[in-house]
Amino acid sequence: MLTLEAISKVYKVGAFGGRELTAVQEVSFAVGPGEVVSLIGESGSGKSTIGRMVLRLASVTKGRIVFDGTDVSRHTGARLKAYRKKVQGVFQDPFSSYNPIFKADRVLHMIRDSFFPGVSASQWRTKLEESLDAVRLDPGQVLGKYPHQLSGGQLQRLLIARALLLDIELLVADEIISMLDASTRIDVLNLLAELKERGLGILFITHDLSLGHYLSDRSVILRRGEVVEIGPTTEVFANPKHDYTKMLLASVPQLHRKWDMA
Amino acid sequence: MGLRVENLRVYYRTMRGDVKALDGATFEVADGEIMGLAGESGCGKSTLSKSLIRLDSRMKLVAGSVELDGKMLPLTDHEAMNKYRFAEVSLIPQYAMSALNPTRKIGKMIAELVRSRGFSYRVLLPELERRLALVGLSPDVLNNYPIELSGGMKQRTVMVLSTLLDPSLLIADEVTSALDVSTQRAVAETLVQFRDRGFVKSMIVVTHDLSLVYQIADTIMVMYAGKLAEKAPADKVVKEPRHPYTRLLISSLPEVGVRYAERRLVGIPGRPPGLLDPPSGCRFRDRCPLAFDKCAEEPPFVEVERGHEVACWKAM
Ligand SMILES: Nc1ncnc2c1ncn2[C@@H]1O[C@H](COP(=O)(O)OP(=O)(O)OP(=O)(O)O)[C@@H](O)[C@H]1O
Ligand SMILES: Nc1ncnc2c1ncn2[C@@H]1O[C@H](COP(=O)(O)OP(=O)(O)O)[C@@H](O)[C@H]1O
Ligand code: SF4
Numbered sequence: 001m002l003t004l005e006a007i008s009k010v011y012k013v014g015a016f017g018g019r020e021l022t023a024v025q026e027v028s029f030a031v032g033p034g035e036v037v038s039l040i041g042e043s044g045s046g047k048s049t050i051g052r053m054v055l056r057l058a059s060v061t062k063g064r065i066v067f068d069g070t071d072v073s074r075h076t077g078a079r080l081k082a083y084r085k086k087v088q089g090v091f092q093d094p095f096s097s098y099n100p101i102f103k104a105d106r107v108l109h110m111i112r113d114s115f116f117p118g119v120s121a122s123q124w125r126t127k128l129e130e131s132l133d134a135v136r137l138d139p140g141q142v143l144g145k146y147p148h149q150l151s152g153g154q155l156q157r158l159l160i161a162r163a164l165l166l167d168i169e170l171l172v173a174d175e176i177i178s179m180l181d182a183s184t185r186i187d188v189l190n191l192l193a194e195l196k197e198r199g200l201g202i203l204f205i206t207h208d209l210s211l212g213h214y215l216s217d218r219s220v221i222l223r224r225g226e227v228v229e230i231g232p233t234t235e236v237f238a239n240p241k242h243d244y245t246k247m248l249l250a251s252v253p254q255l256h257r258k259w260d261m262a
Numbered sequence: 263m264g265l266r267v268e269n270l271r272v273y274y275r276t277m278r279g280d281v282k283a284l285d286g287a288t289f290e291v292a293d294g295e296i297m298g299l300a301g302e303s304g305c306g307k308s309t310l311s312k313s314l315i316r317l318d319s320r321m322k323l324v325a326g327s328v329e330l331d332g333k334m335l336p337l338t339d340h341e342a343m344n345k346y347r348f349a350e351v352s353l354i355p356q357y358a359m360s361a362l363n364p365t366r367k368i369g370k371m372i373a374e375l376v377r378s379r380g381f382s383y384r385v386l387l388p389e390l391e392r393r394l395a396l397v398g399l400s401p402d403v404l405n406n407y408p409i410e411l412s413g414g415m416k417q418r419t420v421m422v423l424s425t426l427l428d429p430s431l432l433i434a435d436e437v438t439s440a441l442d443v444s445t446q447r448a449v450a451e452t453l454v455q456f457r458d459r460g461f462v463k464s465m466i467v468v469t470h471d472l473s474l475v476y477q478i479a480d481t482i483m484v485m486y487a488g489k490l491a492e493k494a495p496a497d498k499v500v501k502e503p504r505h506p507y508t509r510l511l512i513s514s515l516p517e518v519g520v521r522y523a524e525r526r527l528v529g530i531p532g533r534p535p536g537l538l539d540p541p542s543g544c545r546f547r548d549r550c551p552l553a554f555d556k557c558a559e560e561p562p563f564v565e566v567e568r569g570h571e572v573a574c575w576k577a578m
């Protein structure tokens with residue numbers, strides 16, 4: 001379904017864009033229908049940049065992004081819009097996705113305006129309630145509220161509900177769990193697993209290996225923009241080959257083992 | 263001597279009535295103790311944290327008192343609290359990293375804060391630089407703008423700043439939740455180091471990440487819907503929790519090794535009650551698998567064994 005073919009991203013940085021920074025270097029992997037692929041790495045390793053390129057929120061410097069057989073990496077206009085109807089993203093910091101001067105549910109109504117202009121009010125209402133229910137939000141508690149009146153977890157679930165309003169084929173989930181508390185986390189993870197069983201492909205970006213392990217079929221380990229290890233999740237976790245993967249594994253806090261602190 | 267909180271009730275005034283975000287908390291944090299504070303989003307962790315520092319205009323102190331090292335904190339008196347804030351009790355607020363003023367260099371910001379509290383930046387500078395070095399930061403960060411630092415660097419800078427005057431108590435609200443695992447670990451270990459070096463005497467580490475706080479905390483306190491549910495040594499809370507909510511919370515944690523395909527973890531069905539008009543009796547009642555008649559009455563938060571307090575009729 002989605003195939004990344006040696007994609008790279010070079011940012012121009014510094015005063016007047018005089019220097020170049022290679023954030024992503026020749027990364028290749030694929031996500032199939034009903035497959036969850038974890039993209040794991042430290043902060044700054046290029047995970048979000050890859051996610052943003054897949055969502056076409058960042059331009060692709062080099063390489064191809066092939067979706068259902070078509071290179072979408074240079075799509076614009078109507079073709080880009082059609083692509084976005086099938087591929088949506090949810091991000092880590094729920095606050096930045098909201099404009100504080102508008103009510104939070106504006107993000108839902110905007111989907112209606114741009115993708116479902118013909119849908120009747122009652123059909124829309126049902127659709128809304130279904131997707132809010134899927135993320136366990138009580139419409140009465142969240143609709144009509146401003147962002148500052150809702151918790152981070154509520155705002156995050158609202159954004160997942162927003163993605164679910166579209167019949168998407170691929171979800172890019174960029175660290176969506178890290179701001180949520182434990183029981184909400186597992187609900188959202190299980191929700192993603194159910195969506196996967198219904199055929200949704202998920203690019204699950206995380207630095208938390210336990211979350212990646214719980215959910216994903218395959219894992220891609222990213223270090224400084226490059227893939228250092230890739231394979232079936234169970235293998236990567238049982239038998240990590242790269243020292244970096246081992247270090248990431250050792251940092252995960254666990255309840256049956258305490259860190260040995262120097 | 264540490265911190266003693268007595269029946270603390272802090273509500274938010276809203277158009278529709280009072281939100282009972284913190285509804286009667288009684289607990290102590292001893293000198294040298296790192297207490298983890300955990301619980302679902304919205305249970306009142308940040309409200310408790312803010313209450314010990316600064317009640318904003320919408321928060322009202324309904325009852326209770328807070329004693330730090332034997333002195334009562336004048337919670338409702340903004341002027342009088344100035345003497346304690348930052349110097350005796352310091353808070354790293356949730357989202358502190360994103361709240362840093364992007365147009366001010368770090369050093370300038372620290373200088374302004376320190377001066378506003380009546381201290382000389384020049385006098386404190388050598389100690390500031392020494393502590394930055396201790397957490398692996400070069401003094402150059404003082405000349406950086408916040409956006410030029412990574413999340414972990416920003417968080418360590420905020421930690422150094424918040425403890426510069428050696429406060430008795432540091433409250434760290436979700437300081438690791440936006441960081442990656444290796445940085446999280448470094449920041450968490452820095453907290454322990456600050457305690458061990460005596461930069462702070464005791465600490466409240468607020469988090470929803472029980473596995474993380476378990477690594478560094480001596481004790482863990484769990485809140486539910488504005489009330490205290492359980493407090494005990496960290497090992498007890500994790501290995502022998504007595505409150506049904508704590509048990510469910512712990513069993514919902516994904517550990518490395520658990521996979522959806524093999525063992526599906528379950529969250530806690532239902533939602534916490536709204537705090538505008540919370541139900542009487544045990545607030546966990548409608549989600550609790552052990553609930554029985556008696557739970558219509560509110561369970562007191564009592565010691566069930568030495569150092570282990572629980573608010574549940576089934577745990578007594
Ligand atoms: N300014 C406010 N006005 C009204 N209600 C508020 C306000 N701030 C917080 N609340 C409510 O008080 C309760 C406790 O909020 P608090 O921020 O203390 O939760 P928390 O445990 O820190 O959650 P999180 O894990 O999401 O940070 C929630 O029900 C919240 O909606
Ligand atoms: N808009 C941008 N301009 C310049 N550099 C950027 C931009 N976005 C990200 N970077 C840089 O690209 C690298 C990868 O960042 P990112 O993809 O956000 O990593 P991750 O999501 O893994 O934390 C980092 O060095 C970051 O500083
Ligand atoms: S008091 Fe009753 S409802 Fe509350 S936690 Fe205990 S058993 Fe459950």
Ligand SMILES: [Mg+2]
Pocket residue numbers: 047048049175
């Ligand atoms: Mg990122």
Ligand SMILES: [Mg+2]
Pocket residue numbers: 307308309356435
């Ligand atoms: Mg909070």
